[in-house]
Amino acid sequence: xxxxxxxxxxxxxxxxxxxxxxxxxxxxxxxxxxxxxxxxxxxxxxxxxxxxxxxxxxxxxxxxxxxxxxxxxxxxxxxxxxxxxxxxxxxxxxxxxxxxxxxxxxxxxxxxxxxxxxxxxxxxxxxxxxxxxxxxxxxxxxx
Numbered sequence: 001x002x003x004x005x006x007x008x009x010x011x012x013x014x015x016x017x018x019x020x021x022x023x024x025x026x027x028x029x030x031x032x033x034x035x036x037x038x039x040x041x042x043x044x045x046x047x048x049x050x051x052x053x054x055x056x057x058x059x060x061x062x063x064x065x066x067x068x069x070x071x072x073x074x075x076x077x078x079x080x081x082x083x084x085x086x087x088x089x090x091x092x093x094x095x096x097x098x099x100x101x102x103x104x105x106x107x108x109x110x111x112x113x114x115x116x117x118x119x120x121x122x123x124x125x126x127x128x129x130x131x132x133x134x135x136x137x138x139x140x141x142x143x
Contacts, residue, residue, distance in 0.1 A: 001025070002107030007117065009101050014094055015086040016114070022107060023081065032093060034075035035113055037123065040089070040097050041072075042079075042105075042112035050110075089114070 006019040018026060031048040035041035043051060055072065058065035075096065079087040089099065102117035115123070 001109055002112055003109070004107050006105045008103055008105060010089070010094070010099060010103060011086070013088065014091060015082075015088050016103060016105075017085050018081050018087055019105060020085065022105070022112065023085065026081075026112065029078055029080050030087075031076055032079055032087075032089065032112075032114070033072050033077070034093065034096050038097055038116075038119060040093055040099075040114040042114060043110075047110050048076075 002022055002025050004019070004021060006022075008017050008019070010016050026042065026044050030042055030044050032040050032042045051072075055069050058069060060066065075093055077090055077093070079089075081087050094100075097114065098116045098119065099114070100116075104115045104117050104120040106113045106115070106120075
């Protein structure tokens with residue numbers, strides 16, 4: 001299970017170190033793509049296959065479904081970890097997530113999220129997120 005929060009910096013070529021604690025679950029090759037909330041999502045090969053299978057079941061005749069599939073698949077790229085534990089994030093994905101230097105990688109169970117550090121701090125701030133409010137809203141999902 002992917003968990004934790006890790007701060008790192010992109011190098012001048014757009015490479016990022018994969019935290020050692022996440023490497024085993026992600027594998028040597030994995031997929032990153034545009035995520036929601038202007039972050040990037042990272043999936044192990046297994047989790048990406050599961051996600052793709054779900055996308056394949058969406059109706060081609062539904063515009064929202066087509067938009068959803070395009071959003072995730074058009075930005076997807078396979079990444080490989082080099083000998084120094086780094087992987088390259090393409091310029092279009094860095095631009096989408098507004099990543100220039102400082103980033104935060106978080107584990108959220110079945111995927112990683114890679115955030116611009118300032119955006120993560122703003123998103124994760126007390127003014128934006130109330131754990132009590134979130135917990136109350138989760139009752140609608142049966143949690």
